[in-house]
Amino acid sequence: MYVRNLGCLVSGSGILFTINIVLFLPAAFVFGESKHESEISEKLYIKLFKQQRAEQLEAIKSFQKITNQDKKYTLLKLMAEKIFSVIQNSRAVIEASYFIPGVSDFPLHENTRDSLSNILENVALFSEITLRFPNFANSVLKSNNTWDILFQWGIAFTHQMKYILDNNTIKLLQLVSQELNHVEKDPNYVNPYRENSITKDEIIDHKKPTKRKKTIKKGPKLSHYHNEL
Numbered sequence: 001m002y003v004r005n006l007g008c009l010v011s012g013s014g015i016l017f018t019i020n021i022v023l024f025l026p027a028a029f030v031f032g033e034s035k036h037e038s039e040i041s042e043k044l045y046i047k048l049f050k051q052q053r054a055e056q057l058e059a060i061k062s063f064q065k066i067t068n069q070d071k072k073y074t075l076l077k078l079m080a081e082k083i084f085s086v087i088q089n090s091r092a093v094i095e096a097s098y099f100i101p102g103v104s105d106f107p108l109h110e111n112t113r114d115s116l117s118n119i120l121e122n123v124a125l126f127s128e129i130t131l132r133f134p135n136f137a138n139s140v141l142k143s144n145n146t147w148d149i150l151f152q153w154g155i156a157f158t159h160q161m162k163y164i165l166d167n168n169t170i171k172l173l174q175l176v177s178q179e180l181n182h183v184e185k186d187p188n189y190v191n192p193y194r195e196n197s198i199t200k201d202e203i204i205d206h207k208k209p210t211k212r213k214k215t216i217k218k219g220p221k222l223s224h225y226h227n228e229l
Contacts, residue, residue, distance in 0.1 A: 035105055042106035045117070046164050052121050053169060060128050076129065076136050083122045084147050087154050090115035090122075094157075102160035120161060123154040124169055127176040132193045134179060141180070152182060 066072040093115035099107050107113045130137035141148040155173055162170050178185045 038105040038108055041108060041113070042164060045106065045113075046166075049117075049120065049164065049169075050166050053124060053166065056121070056125050056128060060132055064132065073136060076133060077140065079129070080126065080140055080147070083126050084150055086118050087122050087150055090118040091150070091153070091157075094119065101157055102163075106164070116161075119154060120158050120165070123151070123158045124172065126151060127155070127172050130176050130179055131172070131191060134191055134194050138180070151180075155182065 063072060063075065066075070093111055094101075097107070097109070097112045097115075098104070099112050099116065101116075107116060126137070141151065155177060158165070159170075159173055162173075175189075175191070177183045178189050179191055
């Protein structure tokens with residue numbers, strides 16, 4: 001039996017709650033150290049990760065429905081505190097282990113495996129928050145240098161594990177890196193969740209001066225001339 005903690009989610013009413021899913025997994029997921037068992041564990045985790053990402057997306061959509069901005073900010077701040085606490089603790093476990101992202105086989109040791117999972121899932125979650133609530137994310141990261149550095153580390157770590165990530169999550173990491181200016185932005189990059197967002201091409205077109213139409217002076221109207229006659 002394996003218990004997965006899906007972390008802090010939000011109901012339609014905006015109340016934080018935690019979901020635990022109890023999964024009855026093959027014994028190979030928990031026990032054994034062979035490469036074959038590691039491959040089985042990795043394949044199973046890939047499915048679990050996609051399931052977790054779907055849960056995260058639903059939670060974020062619930063946040064977007066909250067109309068009270070103060071309440072929304074408070075809930076997002078609480079979630080951010082939880083996310084970075086989990087990433088920090090999990091990082092300590094990973095760095096104390098023999099696991100090297102992108103090099104080592106998928107871990108079978110419970111603490112290492114859970115810490116790896118926590119990093120990947122929470123980095124993805126805050127990446128979603130960053131894109132959908134860019135003003136909030138930029139504000140908290142600028143005001144908390146520890147979180148900013150930790151998030152940059154988390155993105156780099158998660159990118160090294162991209163072979164177990166789905167394509168949408170890989171794209172998410174690329175977009176959030178551009179949003180936070182960790183990498184050079186694509187010329188046509190635009191965050192659709194940022195208010196009044198327009199593309200670079202639209203900005204250039206907008207700056208182009210409009211040509212004035214030449215007006216041709218007209219002579220006296222014939223109708224007026226005929227009236228005088």
